Amino acid sequence: MRLAGVRLGLMLCGLAGAAMPAWAQGNPPAGMAPLPVGQAARPLTLSEAEAQLLERNLVLVAARRGVDAARAQRLVASALPPPQVSVGNTIGQFVETERGATRGARLFSPSNNIAVGLSVLIERGGKRELRTRVAEAQIGQAEALVLDTLRTQLFQLRQAFLGALLARANLEVALANRASLDRTEALLRRQLRDGAIPEGDLLRFQASRLQFEGDVTSNAQAYAAGVAAVAALLAADPAAFAPGSGQIAPMPPGIGAAPGGGPASAPTTVRAVLSPVAFDLRGRFDQAPPLGIGRDTLAQGVMSRADVVAAQRQLNAAEANRQLAEAGRSRDVTVNGSWARSRLSQDLPESRDRIDAVNSFGLQLSVPIFTRRIVEGNIGVATAQSGQAEAQARATLLQARADFAAAWAGYEQAKALLDLYAGGALGRAEEAYRSTEQAYLAGGRSLLDTLDALRTLNATRIQANQARYAYLLALATLEQATGVSGISPRL
Structure with missing residues (x-):
């Protein structure tokens, strides 16, 4: 009777909380839960980051200067000797x-x-008219290169942002697991102090929870790296942060332990640092918006992709230079x-x-x-350069179509995997954990069996987050591969 009461207390106070989905616990959606970041870290959404990229991205600024140089060159070309x-x-x-x-x-x-x-x-x-024609074609090429730079920089921003949101969602899962395990360990220590359980039970539990600490540190590092990548794309200093900000303190050792200390009183958690820069990336990572556009329409949009247009305008400039x-x-x-x-x-x-x-x-x-x-x-030189530009234009178009083919295949696979998890895979893992929990309460399973079930549930949640990330990234990749705007997810 006493052991059954211990088990029931463990389930109610500890592991059962980790098995509940976020919506059942009243928590914010994945990617939106508040994290203990530094006080100076301000929230940043994907749409806000994209708006800042248009003004602050240094690669894009350099590309715009290329247009200014091409327009100035036209003044020189159109002037009389x-x-x-x-x-x-x-x-x-x-x-x-x-x-x-x-x-x-x-x-x-x-x-x-x-x-x-x-x-x-x-x-x-x-000659003057032909020089002017060459300069105008070069202006058009420079403008297309600005759009192509914007296309690639936006994709890099979205890729880094989604990667950071994936790490954040995984970190939220890891922190929720840690909080539940901390409550369970505190309860076990009190039971050990009261003589209700042997010290070996607590030691086995502590040894089994170590891999969850690795989840906290690895995802905190991945989130910090993602924030730094976003900051660099927005021309912010990735290393400008206050030392010690955003720290998650470890569980104090020895809480509820038996007098005299011993191995059971040793630390079982680590300290983690979350936000190394002034951004706290936020986004509804649980959303999976539909594509909303057909494959044929996307395939036609490849012809208008910015780098394809730039290559064609380079060919026009080379032909004018030949003339x-x-x-x-x-x-x-x-x-x-x-x-x-x-x-x-x-x-x-x-x-x-x-x-x-x-x-x-x-x-x-x-x-x-x-x-x-x-x-x-x-x-002869101008003719050869025109031939080179023609070959490059054809190669750019073929590469664009290859990018679209690969992006479409990635989208189909990511959607199929996401449908698998949305169709009940995550629910089955939660049900399996609840079944193990009930068997434990009935005395048919051990605490370590319950921890194994929690590991399986945790792995399924991480894989579900990975499937959401793959799907969202597939949408962003489709927009980058086709040049058709409005496909990338809005979080």
């Missing part, structure tokens, strides 16, 4: 006689003579105009009006010659 102005004068003079002697060496100031020239390059073959290289067959003409004024003495016959200054004008046209090999070489 700048004319060149030259100004000079004769600074010295001397004469030579028939016998080779030099006479009359002198220097002149700019006030005595000046020469001004203007040189203008006239482009032929529509610009072919325009090099039309030789440009350089026009040089000059004017010179000189007040230097002139050896001219005497006339009625003495000469004060001489003004002269000049006009020159210059055309480059022997340019055929250079032009044909440039055309």
Whole structure:
């Protein structure tokens, strides 16, 4: 009778609480339960993180600067070749006689003579328009690369956030197990102190609960790593945290133990640190939203994926650059105009009006010659680059379709696994635990058998969390693979 009372007390005060689902205990849904994080850690949802990513993600900021650079390059490409102005004068003079002697060496100031020239390059073959076309295509490519960067950075954020929520949900399960086991151990220690059970029963229980402590520490570490990954994507310092914040204190040793201590009074729990940064990630991890869109529609959306569009625009820019290289067959003409004024003495016959200054004008046209090999070489380079861009565009499209095929297969498998757990696998594990509990109360099972059943239930809960994570990540992967927005879950 006394032993049965001990068993009943254990079930009511300890392990039975761990077997109850979260909704039956009135706890918040998975991913939303409050954790003992640091006081400075503020809650952050996935939608809030995505909004911050648009403004703060450094990779995205760098991609936007690429658009600014491409637009500035268009100003350069669309401008006319700048004319060149030259100004000079004769600074010295001397004469030579028939016998080779030099006479009359002198220097002149700019006030005595000046020469001004203007040189203008006239482009032929529509080179300016073609350069502008290349620059505009490069702007479009840079804009598409910004969208592709946003696509990949959003997926990395969602992947890190969902991974952190998985660790958080598993940590919530581990902490609930620890709380129940702590209550059970405290009760066993009191029973040992009162002489109701031998010390060996408590020692066997303490040895059997150690793996649950590993669940606490491993999931706390995984949650901290997930928070740090999210912080880095949001341009926050992952290492900026207050030392000692977010600590879960261990169960004090020796509570309820028999006088004199002994092995049963040794610590059985560890201290864990939860939040190393200023974020406490929150989300309804128990939700499993439907896809809401067909496979054929998603397959058509691959054509509009940002990297596919960027590759096509790169091909357009390469083709425009090839046409610009072919325009090099039309030789440009350089026009040089000059004017010179000189007040230097002139050896001219005497006339009625003495000469004060001489003004002269000049006009020159210059055309480059022997340019055929250079032009044909440039055309060959541009043609090869255009071929490369075409091959890259085709490869990008095929890779996008391969990504979609893999993402769709992953979605189907994740949905099937989630349906398995939602269809009763978790309920069967809970029922199995309750059956073992009832057998224990009736004296047909031992406390260690009940702990084994709790381990099975705990493993099933962890696997159910993993199935939810796989499904939510599969939705995010489908959006990343197809470029179709609105598929990723809203938690």
